[in-house]
Amino acid sequence: MILTGDRGLTTAEAERRFESGQGNAAPTGSSRSLWEILAANVFTLFNGIVFAGFGVLLALGRWQDALFGLPALFNTVIGVVQEFNAKRTLDRLAVLNAPTARVLRDGVEVEISPERVVIGDLLVLRTGDQITADARVVESDHAGPSGLEIDESLLTGESDAIRKREGDEVLSGSSVVGGSGTAEVIRVGVDSYAAKLTVEARKFSMVRSELRGSIDRLLKWITWALAPMILIVANGQMQAQGGWEVAIESGGWREAVVGAVAAVIAMVPLGLVLVTSIAFAVSGVALAQRKVLIQELPAVEGLARVDALCLDKTGTLTTGEMVFDRALPLREVAGWERVLGHMGAAPDANGTARCLAEPFSGAALLADPEAIPFDSARKWSALVIGDDPVRLDADAAPAQSPVPGTWVLGAPEFVFRDAADERVAHALAEAGRLAEAGSRTLVLAHSPARPPAAERPELPAELVPVALLTFSERVRDDAAQTLSYFAEQGVDVRVISGDDPRTVAAVARSVGLECETGRDARTLPEDLDELGEILDRERVFGRVTPRQKLAMVHALQRRGHVVAMTGDGVNDALAIKEADLGIAMDTAAQATKAVARLVLLDGRFDRMPGVVAEGRRVIANIERVSMLFLTKTTYAFAIAVVFGLLAWSFPFLPRQLSITDGLTIGIPAFFLALMPNASRYRSGFLKRSLAFSIPAGLLVMLAIVGVQLWASRAGSFTQVELQSASTLTLAGIALWVLAVLARPVSPLRVLVVLAMYAGLALVWLIPLLRDFFQVTWLPADLGLFVLGTVVSGIVLVELLRAWHLRFTRRVDEVAVPAE
Template structure:
């Protein structure tokens, strides 16, 4: 830019013209999923079409008592819409930048405008405390002054130290100015800026990966497509059972045929499984909220229980982000060196590292200071000049990075001090050096090191590790979770922190040497566990690489640089100090920043998974026998043996009510993959046993005599309930007083249905003749024996599989 342009900036007319040309800094809006798309995805499904069609048919026929099944389907749909809409709303609010205004130079005057008012070519006037609102290139620093511009990019790149920017360097949108002033020409705006690209990527709509939800959704799809041909078989069979299509329509018996067909079809759908799962997730979310763990998407409760690869961002997750004093090694005898350090640590403008000196050295008294030279990131040192008359050696005391403090000193003591400082730095600690000289500091506005500097003390500092980190790491190691620490900092620093929290694989890898190929990266990640100088894109690639090897990956962090990796991980976890953008994409937020909350989340996830697996076997047993009975009775043109309301009895007592309580009980079972396979290997044989019992009743009852339709339906209901309640009793084990109480209460509930006249009339059931009653009792007894045999086989099969895996 010309000197005139540097003094003037754009004119208002030029800025307006560029704004009209679409060169403004407007941020991209919206996520990839609209409310209409969410409604369509959850409402217009084959599953809902079948259920609500049956619901509507029964209402039209005036059989509202048989249409109660519509309520769980409605609840399922509402829950699905609400969950996805909340996720969308959170993403839409996401923003990497939170600057309230931007300062630009226009017509030679610095003025504040809205960030979206910045246009391409504008000159940003950057001062300490400002957030950069668009990608820009530095064209002048400090208006010719010495300090230059210092920018904190930690939330974008993970680099914890401020970055010095010279003329020609780029400053990224979303970074913060911490020192110096500058003019910077805007080179990228709006969707092309760094912060906007991060925002667009983070806003891409996705739901948390959930084995429970994924398996249940897949099962529902299978059932939905299987129902289409089964509906035709069942409807035809019911019409044939009432004398054929013509006779049924002529006599009006088609109404009963339709009710029977609807009962058969609806019985095949595990309506309550989605509802119970959602309730279990919601209750867990409320429970964790009391421990200051925010679950932003309910299925995330199960996520950490499945994780086998945990990627931790160092700063803000494993460490507090603060530096703490580690050790002081005295190199030469100079009076009052401790008091000099105390003065440096208690100075009003002391930086974070210098402030660590206040506690160990602040009570050593104050030297007689006649001049101070503040710290500058360009020269990397500060100084105090002390005068005679106190307990402190008079002269120049220089404090800063060893290689900068001793840059002009070539003595044996200096070389030895540099070697010692280098050895300490290799261990991952940060080192600073205090040196003394009897000569004065020259240079005026541009201070110069004095001659004759003598190294007095080497100070080492380390990042403060969270108090709960070591115990939490030990817990995850015991649980078989492979932990990797990933940071934008120096690999040596990351390694030091890793050792402190008990991670043995401490040979830090410099991420700048990592390959771009996912397979090669995955190979390295299987071996190495500590990484430094990692870029945001590499963090994301690491998540993808681990996932490509079959790992379930959790990623924690607090900076914008972590947002994309957190979003793509199977479970993203944000700390309390995280930026709004990072919290928005995380599935789980530790509101009080306590890392030791994580084991509690694991335990809660395990409880949910184990309990949902237990109750899923109940629902899938019912789906199996409903499909089998509907198919067989339809093919044989037999009248369906139940009314929908009678199935409501068995559904409520053998599945719905007990499933609600079982899903919320304590359960410490360790997670094992293959939830749906295990459920089906029990549920399908159990459903076949129930089907065999109903077929046996239908085949054997006519040999005992003639029974009314109501008596046969009552007998079928009792036979079904008797065997299904024993399935419940088996799945409620191991024996626990509360589980025993649940099972006994369901048996009592079944008895009350027959004992209370108006309830018996509502459900259209009756007491059975003795012969039919004994037949039902015999069928249930055989069913109980078969279910016990199934349980023994299923347990031995699981135990054998667990042994083979170990």
């Protein structure tokens, strides 16, 4: 053990140790490095296929047909730029919200970044602090059975506070929930828990989700299908040129290769992953501009899925600022004002106790009493004053010294569990009346006895009520409007608090939540199934312990709910971590921020509707866009199989597919992915997408095959005319698929669809473009047949849409009871 003395290290010694590598440095940053971003966007299987085809066509001198490589390159650049911009925003915000460490240097308390903590530093620990390096307790401000109380729930999963005495180790990632003291750093950097917890919480990670899982599964299927498809297409194109030998001798293999490349490239849904990543990144930046930090970008999907929101009353519905109202004396016991003044001025006082410092500031502080700090599980704190005359500060008035014994301050029903005594019954009844009126009520009690010696603090015998203290919280101005929004959106709100359930219910009613009375969590069952049934019926809960908050999250999840949990206290951390979407307020303890997926940087509860709306916008738009890409993949596979097996020449040049891909998918997909969309999230993304995309793709394939069959029998048409007819047929039907998926109609969506139709018209109207893409005006009979085919295709797409709407409704109806 490195001895440092009670003044800590000198600044010079700390700097020397830091330079020698004994600092708490660890990999930081909230997102991937630039190299990781480049690798993820550039070195992909589909990029390999696309750029291989691009290289082959360039080698053949067909650069006009290699145009698909440029949009692929452009899309990759967009993906890198968008994600890098999101990374910079997240890194900047993460730095602003990084935890700090409090250490002694040259005997002076200073705050430094966690990275500057070195081995041998003396950490100054207070209630609410997150411990940033592994350390050994040197001194505790509370002697005897109290000591430091450390919440190691983030490490062990146990929410009970663990008492640490001199010589005990405290681990980084744990948090101080009671007491204060100093601890000497013994492990730093990658050797400590901080490197494993805090860094991981801020790291960019692709969260597993239904959306990403479905897309990954689709890409895996397509990857497996590509190899045999390449062989089928290559053989079919060579056979269409007269067979392998003839094609090689006559040079027809060049056209066969061009056709094969066109068929394979059409199968690759290259933009689907790209558009998904960009949608997440843009959403992350948009929320950051609204003072909402997303610590994991794909958590945006979680925003759309939430249907159960658990709110901590304090700091969420209320401002969290507690104000002392009044004291109601119940029994005259000398010195009670002085006891309250000391409790309010204690360095480890919680938010409620601190409110007592100012109204009782005239009372002198006691000198070195034995203190039992507040604990959220037992909901009381205490001062133990010995039998010797009470020593006061130098300026203290000698009168009204507190009576020796134990002074307890806490929730009335926790301090007095037995109401047999008439005075206790009267105090509890009065406390209940005040709580029902919306006041937070504490009781100050006294006992001449000391607390019994035990591992955990226990109440002494012979406690009598001395005074009732009332406090009030200011309800947030935006709380009622925000709760109304959630009700309209079908998100069930549950208010969960450690306060008296009557007080919590009064606050809930004041913001428009319907509840006659709150449920006392002490009466809740431990069985998760039974607890889930109660949570489905009731909405307001008081006297909730940290362990019960976690149990509530698990009970709701077991019943099929997607749960969001908000909070700001250290004891909220484990429930926030286990929730599907953990949300921390700006005032949250460092440990709570570290595990939350969202942090409301300005603490404004009215940000929540925008957060939920953003998530729903992203996932609904990605589902819409995925149907475009999967329709293209379906018809590309189908056309390749049919034309390959029939040994027909592929009906498009790669450059012509660039027209249809750009106008029917590529360009509109970027707009559609970023448009407003208030649709509620529904599970079954992959089933719904394939139920529309596969029939739509087969319709396009049948239309192309129909044009080829009619043209082969109706007359002699040039290859350019046949390719032009196929391009118009594909574009005409695919654009109507776009029009269907862009619904419901809005001016911006109509503008996007009309712009794509105009782009198609310009290709035929401008001679330069017409020559470049090798398309031509069609003979009248072929043109009329193409027009009739497109109109028929449009009618069938409309019928498909009507069937798909009924199909998705049936799927949703089946899914709801299953939840």
